[in-house]
Amino acid sequence: MSAYKIGQSIDDVRAASGNISIHKMSSNENPYGPSPKAITAITEQLSQLHYYPERDDSKITRALAEHFGKGLCAANFTTGNGAVDLINLLESAMFVEGEANSIVICPPCFGSYAATAKLKGATVIEHPLDPQTFAIDSAGLANSITENTRLVYICNPNNPTGSYFDQSALSQILDSLPEHVTLVYDEVYYHFATEFRMPDAIQSVLHKRNIVILHSFSKAYGLAGLRTGYAIASEAIIAKLKKRKLTFQNDRLSMAAMQAALGDKQFLTKIIDNNTQQRTWLRRQLDDLGIQYWPSQANFICFKAPNGKTAQQIIELLLTYGVMVRAAFYLPDCVRVSIGQAEANRQFIKAISEIIDQTSGGTER
Ligand SMILES: Cc1ncc(COP(=O)(O)O)c(C=O)c1O
Structure with missing residues (x-):
């Protein structure tokens, strides 16, 4: 029987990758902490x-x-x-x-x-x-x-x-x-x-x-x-x-x-405003990198895995940069990235742009 598959925990990834700073952008959580x-x-x-x-x-x-x-x-x-x-x-x-x-x-x-x-x-x-x-x-x-x-x-x-x-x-x-x-x-x-x-x-x-x-x-x-x-x-x-x-x-x-x-209310306003600002920033960066993504009004963005890669390949490559994202369920070529704080978003964009450079040689899977 199929059960809903949960994402990896930050501890799992930390244990596997040593000391690099990990940004969990895989479960649409609030990156600013609790109220x-x-x-x-x-x-x-x-x-x-x-x-x-x-x-x-x-x-x-x-x-x-x-x-x-x-x-x-x-x-x-x-x-x-x-x-x-x-x-x-x-x-x-x-x-x-x-x-x-x-x-x-x-x-x-x-x-x-x-x-x-x-x-x-x-x-x-x-x-x-x-x-x-x-x-x-x-x-x-x-x-x-x-x-x-x-x-x-x-x-x-x-x-x-x-x-x-x-x-x-x-x-x-x-x-x-x-x-x-x-x-x-x-x-x-x-x-x-x-x-x-x-x-x-x-x-x-x-x-x-x-x-x-x-x-x-x-x-x-x-x-x-x-x-x-x-x-x-x-x-x-x-x-x-x-x-x-x-x-x-x-x-x-x-x-x-x-x-x-x-x-x-103060906390909620901060979270919503930051999310909107960071979502706008991320959209611009994805545009600059030529990555296809879909308009989002949530705290995450769904984008097409670049250079003909599968979502799973991009997820694994991003993990080597300490960035945790998830496959967009039902969509083997699409990745879902949760909108993080500014530093996490910068790390994600730097990582994905390097991955694009590394993998631009071919479209094989
Ligand atoms: C669309 C949707 N509905 C429900 C839930 C579950 O929310 P909760 O954490 O309140 O169980 C999630 C969690 O990610 C979700 O994405």
């Missing part, structure tokens, strides 16, 4: 760890409702151990026991949708993005749905391509879905979409549409190691999800960190 307010909140909780946490996440769901406003209430939210946990929870809640179940995904996309569904015996139906532009087929997506389809996954901005779509595409998809299908709208990178007007999916939740929005504290808030995320949906959908959650599912550290990070 300082979250660190303080976690530290304050440490001496309380002998006490159970609150029974449920109602404190944080109230805080989320207040944070977003727009008429949402606590009952429109539930938290999980990262968006991955919520994907798993959604599939458990929406799959029908004793019947065939299927999901529809739009590859190239995040691997966990298919991995967790397959573990539950579901069929994974692929409705690919446009192979040239990575645009979503909003007009035709519903054609891939069968009577057993429970969930359709779309991601905006999309991992690994960085591509994005607007309100009209989201509305078209939602309007095309039959009643028995729930749309999972994965928006874990939404903070980074600073040069594009993202759809207002919360309006669809307020209109009780069949949609679940996924958000995460792993990306802009820098809490990937803590495993915290949340879903936004109609009260009916959230109630269905909550039935499957365990008492004391959220630990003290996660709940304190989420609450504090939500209030850390």
Whole structure:
């Protein structure tokens, strides 16, 4: 059975490569560290760890409702151990026991949708993005749905391509879905979409549409190691999800960190601004090097492996320069680089430009 393959850890690479400085640009993490307010909140909780946490996440769901406003209430939210946990929870809640179940995904996309569904015996139906532009087929997506389809996954901005779509595409998809299908709208990178007007999916939740929005504290808030995320949906959908959650599912550290990070506006602004600036800088450098890449509104860029190399060859060559990147899933010729701090980005560009020079002799693989 296929499980989602995680990337190498920085310790693995350090152990293998001795003393060179390593830049981990492979998992779309926040290179600036966690929200300082979250660190303080976690530290304050440490001496309380002998006490159970609150029974449920109602404190944080109230805080989320207040944070977003727009008429949402606590009952429109539930938290999980990262968006991955919520994907798993959604599939458990929406799959029908004793019947065939299927999901529809739009590859190239995040691997966990298919991995967790397959573990539950579901069929994974692929409705690919446009192979040239990575645009979503909003007009035709519903054609891939069968009577057993429970969930359709779309991601905006999309991992690994960085591509994005607007309100009209989201509305078209939602309007095309039959009643028995729930749309999972994965928006874990939404903070980074600073040069594009993202759809207002919360309006669809307020209109009780069949949609679940996924958000995460792993990306802009820098809490990937803590495993915290949340879903936004109609009260009916959230109630269905909550039935499957365990008492004391959220630990003290996660709940304190989420609450504090939500209030850390200064940190968030810094992260988003830096990401936009560094993304612009990287785009310019890639242009100068003649490397093909796709427009991204996320904290990573997907580019074509230069000089006819495979993604794997470029990944291995970059590692020799201490730069960790990842293959863009489903795309053997494309590499995904997470946007780092300025120094990491410079090291990446220096390395890739030297690799281009070294490998410019031929296009053999
Ligand atoms: C598109 C997408 N969705 C969900 C996740 C999982 O996020 P979390 O760390 O909250 O589990 C990731 C992680 O990289 C992702 O890229």
